[in-house]
Each structure stands twice: as C-alpha cells, then as structure tokens.
Amino acid sequence: MSVSPAVFGLIALALASGLVAGVFLTFSDFVMKSLIACAPTTGTQAMQSINRKVYKSLFMILLMGLVPVSTLVSVYSAVFLTGNLQWILITAGVLYCVGVFGVTAIRNVPMNHRLDALAHGSAEAGVYWPEYVLGWVRWNHVRWVTALAVSTCYMVAAVHVAAQTG
Template sequence: MSNDFIQILLVAATLASGLVAGVFLTFSDFVMRSLGRAQPAAGIETMQIINREVYRSQFMVLLIGMSFASIGLAGLGLLFLPDPVAAWLVVGAMAYLGGVMAVTARINVPMNKALDAERPDSAAAFFLWQTYLRNWTRWNHLRSAAATAAALCYLAAIMAAPPAA
C-alpha cells in the first residue's frame, strides 16, 4: 500500500471527523439553545422533525461511514504501519467509536425516540423537554469533543507517518 494512498485516507478521515464534530458543535453551541428559547411545543416539534430528517441526510452517511473508516484505519495501522502511526489510529478509532457512536446509540438516540413518542403540545412532552434540552446537549458536547479528538488523532497520524518516498 503506497504512502500516498495512506496519506489520502488519513486526510479524508481527519476532514470527515472534523465535519462530524462541527455538526455536533453547531447543535451544542446554538441550535439547542435556540430551540429552548422557542415556545416548548414549537421547540419539541422542530427537534422531532430534525431527528426524523437526519436519518435521510448526508450527515448520517458521514457519521456511520466514519465508524467503518475508523475500524479500517485502526486495523490498517496495526497491520501495516509503524507504531506511532498505528497508535494514533487506534486512539482515534477508540475516541470515535466510544465517544461518538456509543454515546449516539446508547444515549442520544433513545432520548430522541422518547421525545418523538410525545405529542409536542402535551404536558408529558413539556416535562420531558425540560430535561431533554439539558441532558441531550450535555451528551452532545461529549460527542463533539470525541469527534474532535478523533480528527486530531488522525491529524497526528499524518504528522507521524513516514514521508512519501
């Protein structure tokens, strides 16, 4: 496998992880705060729509694709690349898979499903919304930080990789 190809893979992984981090940061920084300032029924309904639309988005391809890419890069590193590069790839994969995908699957998605089960104008939705905003955003901060950490690890792997011959 050529060094040039590996460099391209690492640059792509760095950019993709950074894009995922940016989307999460957008929600943590101002989207959730804006939804919280809207009338509760409007904020709830908007978040329900966002949560339904995300499944048909390019972001979902990027989010899930980076899971497979992270596993592949870690395997590539362990099998074929020098130790410093391999270490960065394994740590990057751990950050992405643990901090992005596991948190998404075990925490944020179940919260989204619970919110989606409520009528936006119901009392139950209103009470759920009060904790949803805070808790969902806290966990989303972690997802943003983990995706950023993965991007930085992939960048470090680029820096640690031997120069192309």
C-alpha cells in the same frame, strides 16, 4: 513532490470526522440554545422534525460510514504498524466508535426516540423538554469534543506519514 495515498486517506478521515464534530458543535453552541428559548411545544416540534430528517442526510452517511472505516484503520494499524502511528490510529478508531457512535447510540438516540413518541403539545412533552435538552446537550458535548479529537488524531497521523514518506 508526490503525496502518498495514505496521506490523502488520512486527510479525508480528518475532514470527515471534523465535519461530524462541526455538526455536533453547532447543536451544542447555538441550535439547542435557540430551541430551548422557544416555547416547549415549538422546541419539541422542531427537534422532532430534525430527528426525523437526519436519517436521510449526508451527515448520517458520514456519521455511520466512519464507524467501519475507523474500525478497519484501527485493525490494520494494530496488525501492520508499530510505534506512535499505530497508537494514534488505534486511538482515533476507539474514540470514534465509543465516544461518537457509542454515545450517539446509547445516549442521544434513546432520548430522541422518547421525545418523538410524545404527543405534540402534550403536558408530558412540556415536562420532558427541559430534561431532554439538558441531557441531550450534555452528551452532545461529549460527541463533538470526541469527534474533534478523532479529527486531530487523523491529521497528526497524516503529518506523520507524510514526514516518513516525504
């Protein structure tokens, strides 16, 4: 029994977007709860450090790399595929670009930049910290749920392709 390269590619996309969902879920589930339980100066300092380190991480490669790949898969699907498979793959790409990357760029990153600009231990940082956590986690929930939906779309597409070619 042989499995088509398309199935492997779709499984890879499902796993990659699932990893992105998992990282976001980790923050929503317990990292941010732990940081808000700390003193505002401690939580702020830890989050500032996390936000600076993330740019040189494997996570960032996945987060950013999935944008062009998901876009290409969506465009390919719109042009060359039909039926349910076409719509599943277009949906995955749109969800990723809007609900994961778009929310990150428009909501979470600006909050991170504002937090980073505040002086460590300042009164302003202490006042902003609870507001930051509330808003950041709210939008982070959108990101992990959307990334999980994207992963599901890619896995369903892989099963669909495997059934057609098997």
